[in-house]
Amino acid sequence: MLAPNVETFLGCDASYESASIVLYGAPFDSTTSFRPGARFGPPAMRHESFGLETYSPYQEKDLADYAIFDSGDLELCFGSSELALSQIEGRAAEILKDGKLPLLLGGEHLVTLGAVRAVVKEYSELHILHFDAHADLREDYLGARLSHACVMRRCHELLGDGRIHQFCIRSGDREEFRFAKAGHTELSTFSFQGLEESVAALKAQNTPVYLTIDLDCLDPSLFPGTGTPEAGGVTFPELLAAIELAAKAKIVAADVNELAPMLDASGASTAVACKVLRELMLALL
Secondary structure, X not given: OOOOOOOXXXXXXXXXXXXXXXXXXXXXXXXXXXXXXXXXXXXXXHHHHHHOOOEEOOOOEEHHHOOEEXXXXXXXXXXXXXXXXXXXXXXXXHHHHOOOEEEEEEOOOOHHHHHHHHHHHHOOOOEEEEEOOEOOOOOOEOOEOOOOOOHHHHHHHHHOOOOXXXXXXXXXXXXXXXXXXXXXXXXXEOOOOOHHHHHHHHXXXXXXXXXXXXXXXXXXXXXXXXXXOOOOOEOHHHHHHHHHHHOOOEEEEEEEEOXXXXXXXXXXXXXXXXXXXXXXXXXXX
């Protein structure tokens, strides 16, 4: 059984045994390609979450009515991406084994790979819903195959063609877009267009889904505290509507990543990340 965390995300202080959702943090940003700082995202979200109410007027739900357990942050090896991913995979596997939904807080986006490795072992037909500014489909980044710029390419190697559904993508090199257009992934540029159809198809087949939310899908005017900001992003209401829609599918695991709180001294980006996490948890319950 996992031990309780000292400082928990708002309202996530239920016992492990009673919880249906288990938070776990992966404060890792060793492959960040531009501005580092995402390793500080998980503890910042916990600390700043107490500026929020547990009640959501968007969904008319209250975190206080549900059992969520916050297991705290993993102590990850910064000298080895593979070892860090193995640690993340182990925690996700432990949570899944106990019949609970693992919800990962990044960290840079590479941390998703560790969780997906665990989830696909439990759900061989897994699909991924991917919200992001970046395609993350590079074969390598400056020679490194384990990079946050390559995370969806590595996930594709685990899942195969047609099982990664990407939305809001507005950045990537030419080969990434060619890779997607060749039918390896389903990629929607700039918006959530096509999400409703994708969710309907996944729901009809009762397909297990991993939902990964890179917060830089938001426009940097709303969310500047991220390592690789890209102009032209979606709004908070658009992201919230997409989360509520995605939650209609059979979500078996999820993550929120790429908050770099020190890059936004106002604290606004951290406040946005906290609210996204609150709304995600409530949508999944």
